[in-house]
Amino acid sequence: MAKVEKKRALNEETLRDFLRGMLLIRRFEEHVEERFRAGDLPGFLHVAIGQEAVAVGVCQAMEEGDVFASTHRAHGHTLARGTPPKAVMAELYGKIEGCSRGYGGSMHLYDLERGNFGANAVIGGGLPHVTGAGLAFKLRDEPRVALAFFGDGATNIGTFHESLNLAQLWKTKTVFVCENNHWAESTPGWQHSPVWDDMSKRALAFDMRSIKVDGQDVEAVFEAAHEALEFARSGEGPVFLDVETYRMHGHFIGDPQVYRTKEDREEAADNDPITRLRERLALGDDEFKAFDDQANQIVEEALEFAQNGTDPQPEDALKNVYA
Amino acid sequence: MTYREAVRDALGSAMRKDEDVFIMGEDIAEMGGSMAVTQGLLEEFGPERVRNTPISEMAIVGAGIGAAMAGMRPVVEIMYEDFLTLSLEQIVNQAAKHRYMSGGQLKVPLTVRTQGGAGWSPGAQHAQQLEAWLVHVPGLKVAYPSMPEDVRGLLWTAIYDDNPVILFEHRLLYPVKGQVPEELEPIPLGKARTIREGTDVTVIAIGPLVHRAVGAAKQAEEEGISVEIIDPRTLQPLDEDALVASVKKTNRAVVAHEAVTRMGFGAEVAAVLQYKAFDYLDAPIERVGAKFAPLAFAPVMEQFIIPQPEDVLAAIKRTVGK
Ligand SMILES: Cc1ncc(C[n+]2csc(CCOP(=O)(O)OP(=O)(O)O)c2C)c(N)n1
Ligand SMILES: [Mg+2]
Numbered sequence: 001m002a003k004v005e006k007k008r009a010l011n012e013e014t015l016r017d018f019l020r021g022m023l024l025i026r027r028f029e030e031h032v033e034e035r036f037r038a039g040d041l042p043g044f045l046h047v048a049i050g051q052e053a054v055a056v057g058v059c060q061a062m063e064e065g066d067v068f069a070s071t072h073r074a075h076g077h078t079l080a081r082g083t084p085p086k087a088v089m090a091e092l093y094g095k096i097e098g099c100s101r102g103y104g105g106s107m108h109l110y111d112l113e114r115g116n117f118g119a120n121a122v123i124g125g126g127l128p129h130v131t132g133a134g135l136a137f138k139l140r141d142e143p144r145v146a147l148a149f150f151g152d153g154a155t156n157i158g159t160f161h162e163s164l165n166l167a168q169l170w171k172t173k174t175v176f177v178c179e180n181n182h183w184a185e186s187t188p189g190w191q192h193s194p195v196w197d198d199m200s201k202r203a204l205a206f207d208m209r210s211i212k213v214d215g216q217d218v219e220a221v222f223e224a225a226h227e228a229l230e231f232a233r234s235g236e237g238p239v240f241l242d243v244e245t246y247r248m249h250g251h252f253i254g255d256p257q258v259y260r261t262k263e264d265r266e267e268a269a270d271n272d273p274i275t276r277l278r279e280r281l282a283l284g285d286d287e288f289k290a291f292d293d294q295a296n297q298i299v300e301e302a303l304e305f306a307q308n309g310t311d312p313q314p315e316d317a318l319k320n321v322y323a
Numbered sequence: 324m325t326y327r328e329a330v331r332d333a334l335g336s337a338m339r340k341d342e343d344v345f346i347m348g349e350d351i352a353e354m355g356g357s358m359a360v361t362q363g364l365l366e367e368f369g370p371e372r373v374r375n376t377p378i379s380e381m382a383i384v385g386a387g388i389g390a391a392m393a394g395m396r397p398v399v400e401i402m403y404e405d406f407l408t409l410s411l412e413q414i415v416n417q418a419a420k421h422r423y424m425s426g427g428q429l430k431v432p433l434t435v436r437t438q439g440g441a442g443w444s445p446g447a448q449h450a451q452q453l454e455a456w457l458v459h460v461p462g463l464k465v466a467y468p469s470m471p472e473d474v475r476g477l478l479w480t481a482i483y484d485d486n487p488v489i490l491f492e493h494r495l496l497y498p499v500k501g502q503v504p505e506e507l508e509p510i511p512l513g514k515a516r517t518i519r520e521g522t523d524v525t526v527i528a529i530g531p532l533v534h535r536a537v538g539a540a541k542q543a544e545e546e547g548i549s550v551e552i553i554d555p556r557t558l559q560p561l562d563e564d565a566l567v568a569s570v571k572k573t574n575r576a577v578v579a580h581e582a583v584t585r586m587g588f589g590a591e592v593a594a595v596l597q598y599k600a601f602d603y604l605d606a607p608i609e610r611v612g613a614k615f616a617p618l619a620f621a622p623v624m625e626q627f628i629i630p631q632p633e634d635v636l637a638a639i640k641r642t643v644g645k
Binding site: 118137 | 376377381388390393397416421424426464
């Protein structure tokens, strides 16, 4: 995807790029679901179908040199930040061509070159890191920002509170992106947080600036993320980005979602960010299909690349324990 | 130079040399730390580099990790190692594993300093010795120096190591004085120090037990037993060669630490020795450590729990059948 010019209204071409990015993630994850069910993929995988506009809008607003920490639901963030689909897919297959050389897997995608400080399988695990990285950028007077993605469920863990407090206290160059999909595994928001329908109240408690945004509208996400990143970059302090979004599929691949009503699933499906963008761009069937075919082709090539990738040697397991 | 001054000197020297080194922790600035280790550093380096933190052990370590991944060399202080337990998620799941999980892309040059140790009756939550917990985690390096010279040289090396290093200090050692080189000399991680040479039995001791073993060795000498004392100084990596060589010479071994004996660091040392020096051993390996109880408050109970010089002496004597 081409880098977006800052400080001007998003033109059609940019939005088309966003659509390409979102479709890539969607088709990538659908293929991953399919391959997992076929028994092709080891491990524990979580897709972010329904949340693509958050990944694309936020990652497109980031600058070169910015860093980020992701979560167990990391494919979209990683792809949106530009890690080649082949490298991400190869990682899911445990190949040495993978973006973590086969040491990480779906929940531990890394790409240092693109500022990916790691997807984290411990809820809230990366939040202190972006606080510290944002502190380093401030101490060194660098125009860089450290950003963390995390879910609504993560707002209940200690690292969240300690990190927001510290970041605001020290005005670190940090952006906290809360992807509120109203579910923490099988637990609905109303069962896990007293402020589940307005997470920016969490930021209020730390006197942190917050920006609320509709996470199904990629244009709005981009604008909000850009504003948050520039505020943090200027050294004025961290920002809490409160993003309302929807998880259209299960918590993990294979989750039968026995805990979820049909109405809730339908509501998520009705808020598909790709449909929204397609309507915004007024794309006809043929036009849309051309985008879709392109995304599918990239994913199929990634699959073929990954399936033909190189397995690590068993003894490689003893490398990289120490620097 | 005292042990306390030696820690301070290593921190100050690194910060003087290198803008990327900074320190953070609870009450380390104006107060100079609850153990007065960082006294004077705020005045010299200012509040940007000597940072008082809120009481947030996870964020202190975790922010250190993030700053380290972003290219700095932070040193964080956890006031008491009992409180290190709050930061274990960040140490065990994060600091120790980012390099590995990234397939070698990232490095985490973070130093975590903490202190503990009994003998002053704080009760069960201010004096534990938990070093063995950390040695169990691949990806971490662990040092536990007993001498001023060693803490100065090892802390320096820890700061410049590209891996997360946990450095344990002992509260009762801070006032201990020792000779140190005029110029700070880095000490490599993974090299033991022979504290005292002897021929009949090797005592492998860490932290305060090094000093208690020295007392025990003098007494043993009077009874005609020649004691060698080795301080591994670094627990991970461990200088197995030095320990094994000494035991092959003396044919007897005592391992000693203030932590609880069960699953303590000494258990690992004993396992290494029985495997690598089995044919040389003339007696069962003796273990000295705290009894299996939380630390009690009443001084008589506390002292009963933690290992005394007499316990080391008794173990030495058992190995030679006296
Ligand atoms: C510390 C910790 N506790 C529990 C889990 C198990 N777990 C994995 S994802 C998840 C739910 C997270 O919810 P949220 O933060 O909202 O993210 P989402 O899955 O909705 O993207 C839980 C409980 C974990 N990975 N880490
Ligand atoms: Mg959620």
